[in-house]
Amino acid sequence: MLAYSIRRVVQSIVVLLVVGLVAFSMFRFVGDPIDNMLGQERTDADIERLRGELGLDRPFVVQYGRFLTNAATGNLGVSYRQGRPVASILMERAPATLELAAVSGLFAIVLGVALGVFTAIRRNGIAANLIMTISLVGVSLPTFLIGILLIYLFAVELGWLPSFGRGDTVKLGGWSTGFLTSSGLKALILPSITLGLYQMTLIMRLVRSEMLEVLRAEYIRFARARGLRERAINFHHALKNTLVPVITVTGLQLGSIIAFAIITETVFQWPGVGLLFINAIQFVDIPVMAAYLMLISVMFVGINLIVDLLYFAIDPRLRVDRTVTEG
Amino acid sequence: MTVRKSMLLALGLVLSCGVAQANTFKWASNTDPQTMDPHAVNSAPVLGFLNNVYEGLVRRNQTMVVEGALAESWEPLGDKGWRFNLRKGVKFHDGSDFNSEDVLFSYQRASSEAADTASWFAPVSEVKVVDDYTIDFMTKVANPLFPSSIANFMIMDKGWTEGNGAALPSKDKENHATLNANGTAAFQLAERQPGLKTVLTPYGGWWGKTEHNITRAEFTPIQNSATAVAALLSGNVDMVNPAPIQDAARLKQSGGVKVIEGIEARVIMLGFPHQADSLKFGTDAGKPNPFKDVRVRKAVAHAVNVDAILQTIMRGNAQPASQLVSPAMSGYSSANADRPAFDVAGSKALLSEAGYADGFSFGLKCPNDRYLNDEAVCQAVVSMLAQIGVKAELDAMPVRTYWPELRKDAYDMYLLGWSPGTFDAEHPIRFLAHTPNAEKKLGSWNFGDFSNSRIDEMLAPIQSEIDPAKRQAMLDEAAKILQDQVAYVPLYVQPLVWGARDNIELTQRPDNFFILRWVTVK
Numbered sequence: 001m002l003a004y005s006i007r008r009v010v011q012s013i014v015v016l017l018v019v020g021l022v023a024f025s026m027f028r029f030v031g032d033p034i035d036n037m038l039g040q041e042r043t044d045a046d047i048e049r050l051r052g053e054l055g056l057d058r059p060f061v062v063q064y065g066r067f068l069t070n071a072a073t074g075n076l077g078v079s080y081r082q083g084r085p086v087a088s089i090l091m092e093r094a095p096a097t098l099e100l101a102a103v104s105g106l107f108a109i110v111l112g113v114a115l116g117v118f119t120a121i122r123r124n125g126i127a128a129n130l131i132m133t134i135s136l137v138g139v140s141l142p143t144f145l146i147g148i149l150l151i152y153l154f155a156v157e158l159g160w161l162p163s164f165g166r167g168d169t170v171k172l173g174g175w176s177t178g179f180l181t182s183s184g185l186k187a188l189i190l191p192s193i194t195l196g197l198y199q200m201t202l203i204m205r206l207v208r209s210e211m212l213e214v215l216r217a218e219y220i221r222f223a224r225a226r227g228l229r230e231r232a233i234n235f236h237h238a239l240k241n242t243l244v245p246v247i248t249v250t251g252l253q254l255g256s257i258i259a260f261a262i263i264t265e266t267v268f269q270w271p272g273v274g275l276l277f278i279n280a281i282q283f284v285d286i287p288v289m290a291a292y293l294m295l296i297s298v299m300f301v302g303i304n305l306i307v308d309l310l311y312f313a314i315d316p317r318l319r320v321d322r323t324v325t326e327g
Numbered sequence: 328m329t330v331r332k333s334m335l336l337a338l339g340l341v342l343s344c345g346v347a348q349a350n351t352f353k354w355a356s357n358t359d360p361q362t363m364d365p366h367a368v369n370s371a372p373v374l375g376f377l378n379n380v381y382e383g384l385v386r387r388n389q390t391m392v393v394e395g396a397l398a399e400s401w402e403p404l405g406d407k408g409w410r411f412n413l414r415k416g417v418k419f420h421d422g423s424d425f426n427s428e429d430v431l432f433s434y435q436r437a438s439s440e441a442a443d444t445a446s447w448f449a450p451v452s453e454v455k456v457v458d459d460y461t462i463d464f465m466t467k468v469a470n471p472l473f474p475s476s477i478a479n480f481m482i483m484d485k486g487w488t489e490g491n492g493a494a495l496p497s498k499d500k501e502n503h504a505t506l507n508a509n510g511t512a513a514f515q516l517a518e519r520q521p522g523l524k525t526v527l528t529p530y531g532g533w534w535g536k537t538e539h540n541i542t543r544a545e546f547t548p549i550q551n552s553a554t555a556v557a558a559l560l561s562g563n564v565d566m567v568n569p570a571p572i573q574d575a576a577r578l579k580q581s582g583g584v585k586v587i588e589g590i591e592a593r594v595i596m597l598g599f600p601h602q603a604d605s606l607k608f609g610t611d612a613g614k615p616n617p618f619k620d621v622r623v624r625k626a627v628a629h630a631v632n633v634d635a636i637l638q639t640i641m642r643g644n645a646q647p648a649s650q651l652v653s654p655a656m657s658g659y660s661s662a663n664a665d666r667p668a669f670d671v672a673g674s675k676a677l678l679s680e681a682g683y684a685d686g687f688s689f690g691l692k693c694p695n696d697r698y699l700n701d702e703a704v705c706q707a708v709v710s711m712l713a714q715i716g717v718k719a720e721l722d723a724m725p726v727r728t729y730w731p732e733l734r735k736d737a738y739d740m741y742l743l744g745w746s747p748g749t750f751d752a753e754h755p756i757r758f759l760a761h762t763p764n765a766e767k768k769l770g771s772w773n774f775g776d777f778s779n780s781r782i783d784e785m786l787a788p789i790q791s792e793i794d795p796a797k798r799q800a801m802l803d804e805a806a807k808i809l810q811d812q813v814a815y816v817p818l819y820v821q822p823l824v825w826g827a828r829d830n831i832e833l834t835q836r837p838d839n840f841f842i843l844r845w846v847t848v849k
Contacts, residue, residue: 268554
């Protein structure tokens with residue numbers, strides 16, 4: 001167990017380092033930040049001087065090495081665009097993304113499971129078929145289009161909800177939350193639906209097919225034969241047994257909700273880390289891009305590592321196989 | 328309990344918003360000013376925004392004419408420099424007094440190595456405090472334009488800036504002035520959340536006459552143009568700058584919203600490699616560079632149908648350009664106001680005269696996110712050049728990779744937009760037409776290395792000539808040389824399109840600065 005864990009941790013660190021290396025080798029192709037940093041009246045000498053000061057004239061491996069040694073001491077560098085420490089910028093922006101991800105994750109799970117169960121039980125009903133058809137739209141329409149459509153319907157035409165931004169926020173320590181104000185809550189609705197729609201349809205379809213499978217199982221028939229109520233069978237016996245794969249998929253999807261919030265954040269001008277990253281690309285703000293990419297890869301690798309270790313802990317077959325092959 | 332508390336809190340917020348709503352003005356732009364430090368970054372979004380918070384010795388009015396701000400008046404000291412007589416009784420937002428020490432301090436700060444604005448003070452040899460309300464800016468040679476060239480030189484309070492450890496602007500680390508401001512202008516910074524929201528409130532102690540009726544102004548950057556338009560249509564913001572040109576017609580038709588159109592100071596032009604020996608792109612790569620021949624450059628000028636570009640791509644919003652500055656700039660040459668006529672036959676004749684009757688192939692470099700519809704304009708240019716048998720291969724790219732390409736001379740023709748920071752015709756001569764000279768900091772944007780000894784010779788006299796008629800004569804001559812030599816092909820003056828709610832009255836200045844004190848909410 002210990003050897004396996006250590007091996008997985010080491011592998012994860014190697015993956016992280018490689019991701020960083022690839023990222024740094026790509027920055028050259030994103031463009032040159034110098035022109036954005038100097039005004040119209042800059043001279044070639046100014047350009048060279050600043051390039052030297054920022055270390056951009058060094059090979060990317062050296063730049064990467066410097067980033068890593070600084071990052072190891074908790075220093076993520078200073079944003080080229082804002083002239084402020086990247087760490088504090090990320091801290092300012094993270095709550096917006098995490099709150100949005102949490103709400104859309106919740107939306108996706110609750111509605112996804114509920115609709116999945118419904119469409120499985122009423123497999124041939126009109127409503128269930130309608131939901132299944134509409135869910136196809138949810139899967140196939142790109143996020144930005146859904147976002148724009150929602151904005152035009154609910155903000156421009158009906159005027160019920162704000163078209164952009166996060167509304168008013170309240171500071172709780174270092175965390176700015178939109179949960180405590182009415183405008184903050186209203187502002188969450190459209191972006192959460194936009195971001196969670198894909199995951200919601202995914203979960204719904206997964207629950208539905210798993211549920212259909214389970215409902216055919218023998219123990220359900222026995223339960224029916226025992227005269228249990230439909231409700232108890234569906235939710236107590238059937239649903240519980242469908243949830244194992246659903247939880248696995250949902251866990252992995254959580255990471256992608258955070259990582260792929262970029263598009264939703266751009267459409268809604270949602271002030272999270274995704275929008276920060278888009279800004280950073282436009283300005284070629286290398287410290288911000290590097291920190292964001294490393295953060296996202298740490299998150300993905302971390303989630304995968306935990307899942308792997310959990311499998312190992314939960315699933316005895318893994319252990320048995322290993323001892324057999326190793327023995 | 329907590330639910331009830333938060334509901335009460337929410338209710339309170341709703342009520343408090345309701346009271347101030349009447350005169351809260353919200354506006355959005357696609358770029359967030361990256362700092363609140365007026366000397367750290369020399370870019371239009373920063374300077375434009377900070378003009379609402381900080382003031383210079385002089386400022387520009389609605390029609391770009393220079394008028395007194397912190398200086399009540401100014402006079403030349405012969406040809407040695409300029410004396411500024413400062414306004415008395417002006418107080419900074421924190422209540423401290425404004426005097427000549429603050430001007431001297433701001434000059435030292437803004438002209439320091441660490442400042443992005445240092446080049447404004449290149450003509451200055453010395454600054455002398457005469458008394459509390461008089462200060463002299465001595466120049467190396469006579470400089471008639473100096474006062475109008477420092478309209479964006481903003482004055483900071485010496486005590487506040489030094490006391491908060493921000494004596495020098497800083498780019499690579501944060502200082503107090505990055506997030507805070509203490510100016511003298513009509514608005515003060517109430518809240519600054521970079522990239523999110525910046526709130527300004529009127530400054531009660533302002534020396535000037537208040538023309539606006541805003542009680543609170545909130546700025547939000549909105550990158551996505553569709554989001555910005557939706558925000559305007561839904562009334563979530565009162566004004567957006569810019570409004571996408573392709574949405575202008577639709578905005579005009581929708582109720583409650585109006586479109587404010589004008590032209591910017593920026594001239595869009597085509598540039599050539601004047602010194603390169605051979606072409607670098609297209610099927611003729613490696614062959615001699617045809618653009619060294621002025622007849623070929625003329626043929627290009629006559630082949631581009633600017634009116635068609637303006638009608639189709641700019642929807643009639645822009646104005647053709649004949650020279651490197653627009654007619655709104657000082658020093659514009661009315662004597663050279665005609666631009667080359669659209670003339671396919673004449674253009675072909677010029678080409679065959681130059682020995683290119685069968686045309687040639689080359690590479691056109693173009694940005695795709697720098698100027699309004701820049702890539703579409705380049706595509707139109709490509710198709711227009713095809714009519715005279717010249718085949719351009721278009722390579723459009725984001726501006727962040729575009730400038731490095733131009734600096735590497737990786738182009739056969741390129742698109743450039745130029746907005747003269749001084750609003751004077753001397754500016755593009757210094758940056759675009761003078762032979763590049765790194766030491767003297769001249770011709771730094773003259774990527775194509777255009778070089779003309781007469782232009783080079785005239786720059787210094789143009790900069791120091793005090794007699795307006797003599798100066799204009801030289802500017803006319805320079806404009807004529809640049810036209811005759813086809814150093815560039817000026818195409819059009821870029822349009823300016825803003826969108827606002829119907830109840831907003833505002834002034835659109837050609838430098839695309841949005842000045843809050845000219846806004847009224849009805």
